[in-house]
Amino acid sequence: MLRGIFPVAILVLVSCVVAALAFGLPLERNEEPVPVPLAAASSGSPDSPASAQVSESAAPSASISSGEAAAEKAAAELLPDFARETDSNTEFDENQPLLVEAPHPAPPGMVWIPGGTFLMGTHPDGTDSREIIPSDEQPQREVELDGFFMDATEVTNREFLRFTEATGYVTVAEKAPRREDFIGQVEDVRLIPEENLVAGSICFNPDFDRTTLHTDHPLWPYQVWQYVKGANWRHPHGPETSITDLLDHPVVHVAWTDAIAYCEWAGKALPTEAEWEYAARDGREGNVYPWGNERRPEGKWMHNIWQGQFPEENAVTDGYRFSAAVGTFPPGQWGLYDMSGNVWEWCADWYRPNYYSYGRKRNPRGPHNSYDPQEPGLPKRRQRGGSFMCSDNYCIGYRCSARMKGTPDSGAFHTGFRCVVRPADSARWQAAVERQKTVDSGSPEPQDNTAD
Numbered sequence: 399m400l401r402g403i404f405p406v407a408i409l410v411l412v413s414c415v416v417a418a419l420a421f422g423l424p425l426e427r428n429e430e431p432v433p434v435p436l437a438a439a440s441s442g443s444p445d446s447p448a449s450a451q452v453s454e455s456a457a458p459s460a461s462i463s464s465g466e467a468a469a470e471k472a473a474a475e476l477l478p479d480f481a482r483e484t485d486s487n488t489e490f491d492e493n494q495p496l497l498v499e500a501p502h503p504a505p506p507g508m509v510w511i512p513g514g515t516f517l518m519g520t521h522p523d524g525t526d527s528r529e530i531i532p533s534d535e536q537p538q539r540e541v542e543l544d545g546f547f548m549d550a551t552e553v554t555n556r557e558f559l560r561f562t563e564a565t566g567y568v569t570v571a572e573k574a575p576r577r578e579d580f581i582g583q584v585e586d587v588r589l590i591p592e593e594n595l596v597a598g599s600i601c602f603n604p605d606f607d608r609t610t611l612h613t614d615h616p617l618w619p620y621q622v623w624q625y626v627k628g629a630n631w632r633h634p635h636g637p638e639t640s641i642t643d644l645l646d647h648p649v650v651h652v653a654w655t656d657a658i659a660y661c662e663w664a665g666k667a668l669p670t671e672a673e674w675e676y677a678a679r680d681g682r683e684g685n686v687y688p689w690g691n692e693r694r695p696e697g698k699w700m701h702n703i704w705q706g707q708f709p710e711e712n713a714v715t716d717g718y719r720f721s722a723a724v725g726t727f728p729p730g731q732w733g734l735y736d737m738s739g740n741v742w743e744w745c746a747d748w749y750r751p752n753y754y755s756y757g758r759k760r761n762p763r764g765p766h767n768s769y770d771p772q773e774p775g776l777p778k779r780r781q782r783g784g785s786f787m788c789s790d791n792y793c794i795g796y797r798c799s800a801r802m803k804g805t806p807d808s809g810a811f812h813t814g815f816r817c818v819v820r821p822a823d824s825a826r827w828q829a830a831v832e833r834q835k836t837v838d839s840g841s842p843e844p845q846d847n848t849a850d
């Protein structure tokens with residue numbers, strides 16, 4: 399049977415939205431639906447350099463296709479995770495002091511995030527809290543991190559273009575899903591019309607029927623999201639749109655697996671969720687936003703989000719209905735831009751709502767595998783920071799401590815990423831740079847920063 403929140407993609411594929419609504423299932427009111435699986439379309443795809451890493455590190459990824467049994471298996475794995483994580487951490491010496499000073503100059507486009515200790519998550523009595531604190535942000539806990547380099551901005555279309563031109567990489571959203579990819583997710587895959595098995599991704603539907611929108615129905619968000627055939631990072635709003643004028647905007651419609659493929663090429667990595675939150679807090683503690691607790695200091699918008707009542711009206715008082723070019727809004731003291739808003743950013747970690755109750759203190763890497771009680775059969779990776787779609791009445795993902803999740807092989811028009819380089823991996827980054835120099839010689843791609 400169908401389980402959990404069934405993604406827009408699937409509803410569209412089987413062309414039975416009304417019937418699906420009748421299944422009536424769970425969607426937390428404050429949860430922005432990060433739609434899913436075309437996901438399944440590419441999981442296990444052998445042509446992605448990321449796929450090997452995913453299957454290697456994540457037993458539950460196989461559970462995508464096996465419905466009930468997968469859910470039970472995932473639930474059974476909830477507790478043993480603690481032992482697995484503590485067994486697998488050998489990449490640093492706990493007796494060494496935290497790495498605070500940068501061991502070498504920052505790679506181009508990156509900034510140094512000095513190591514330190516911080517409080518991760520939300521305390522019920524803190525300024526970082528809200529009326530109802532999502533349970534997965536608790537308990538607040540002390541975390542120690544060694545320093546690392548982080549991209550100052552979200553990865554841009556210009557950077558992702560350079561990657562695809564060098565490697566020929568094709569993203570998940572650019573590949574047509576296969577009927578068999580949906581076994582276990584759709585009751586009868588034969589019901590999927592052939593004409594719907596086309597490549598695409600998830601976008602907002604600004605023309606949704608406002609007369610039939612009932613926000614007290616748990617599945618109302620699916621009325622305002624749509625699967626757009628031909629939408630992908632090159633065509634963010636559908637096949638008729640392009641990135642020609644968006645080269646300095648964040649790349650979107652990238653799945654976690656796409657982000658990992660980029661990282662492999664760049665000799666970088668996705669930040670852990672702890673690294674991301676620590677960096678977002680910008681050396682301060684207990685604040686709602688990276689810059690403090692005041693939404694608009696001196697009346698100035700500090701991030702690109704949704705103003706007004708979602709989904710009916712976006713007042714766009716920050717100047718941007720969709721993404722803004724990276725670096726449009728002010729940076730923090732560590733030089734990071736858009737850690738709140740603009741686009742969601744993938745993190746490396748698997749999702750488990752109770753991870754804060756048992757994760758290790760120093761350099762936590764997240765749980766060994768995923769378990770989301772809302773959708774037990776679907777493994778999830780973390781996303782952070784909120785997007786231009788986040789409003790005060792819905793999602794509120796632009797807080798430092800807010801957590802989101804998504805299946806690793808799905809993207810959307812408001813989701814991108816940024817990378818880190820940990821000093822222990824500097825040689826890997828340097829080697830990637832040398833490889834890129836070889837490929838770049840003879841590349842027709844226009845060079846930046848040319849000053850004649």
Ligand SMILES: [Ca+2]
Nearest residue numbers: 702703716718
């Ligand atoms: Ca905006």
Ligand SMILES: [Ca+2]
Nearest residue numbers: 736739741783
């Ligand atoms: Ca962001």
